[in-house]
Amino acid sequence: MTTILIVYGSTTGNTETVASMLEKQLAAKGLKITCKNVTDTPVDELKSYGLLLLGCSTWGEDEIELQDDFIPFYEALDTTVLKGRKIAVFGCGDSSYTYFCGAVDAIEDKVKASGGKLLIEGLKVDGEPGDARKEILDWADELAAAL
Ligand SMILES: Cc1cc2nc3c(=O)[nH]c(=O)nc-3n(C[C@H](O)[C@H](O)[C@H](O)COP(=O)(O)O)c2cc1C
Numbered sequence: 179m180t181t182i183l184i185v186y187g188s189t190t191g192n193t194e195t196v197a198s199m200l201e202k203q204l205a206a207k208g209l210k211i212t213c214k215n216v217t218d219t220p221v222d223e224l225k226s227y228g229l230l231l232l233g234c235s236t237w238g239e240d241e242i243e244l245q246d247d248f249i250p251f252y253e254a255l256d257t258t259v260l261k262g263r264k265i266a267v268f269g270c271g272d273s274s275y276t277y278f279c280g281a282v283d284a285i286e287d288k289v290k291a292s293g294g295k296l297l298i299e300g301l302k303v304d305g306e307p308g309d310a311r312k313e314i315l316d317w318a319d320e321l322a323a324a325l
Pocket of ligand 1: 190237270272273275277278305
């Protein structure tokens with residue numbers, strides 16, 4: 179069975195909430211899943227899992243900034259961990275900003291450049307996760323179907 183690791187970086191808890199919703203939805207399908215804060219996850223640990231779900235919110239005003247905790251993790255991501263690995267990306271943002279969920283795009287770009295395999299299009303949550311419940315659970319279902 180594919181082992182799944184969710185790693186998230188979250189400042190005010192929104193992306194953490196999405197990570198937890200995804201974890202529950204995927205676990206309910208009998209999938210083996212681990213969910214961790216990026217602050218507790220050395221990059222090398224990614225090699226132990228078949229599917230990675232990378233979650234990061236977007237900050238900054240005139241340019242894309244990844245969530246603070248996620249920045250060193252993002253910088254350490256390279257072909258040794260990403261090449262050939264199945265990955266999907268999610269994150270929270272606010273569509274009133276120029277780069278809505280730009281962190282999701284930045285991580286997806288790095289995955290593609292490093293030979294990772296994006297299983298489905300990234301999930302971009304606008305505003306409160308509770309208001310996007312259906313979108314989040316549908317994304318988890320789409321992901322499970324793509325495995
Ligand atoms: C100063 C500031 C800058 C932000 N910049 C962006 C941005 O460029 N793009 C975006 O989509 N959201 C932006 N946001 C919205 C946050 O990403 C959003 O509040 C998100 O839910 C935070 O998720 P987190 O609690 O998981 O960190 C910004 C919020 C603040 C307060």
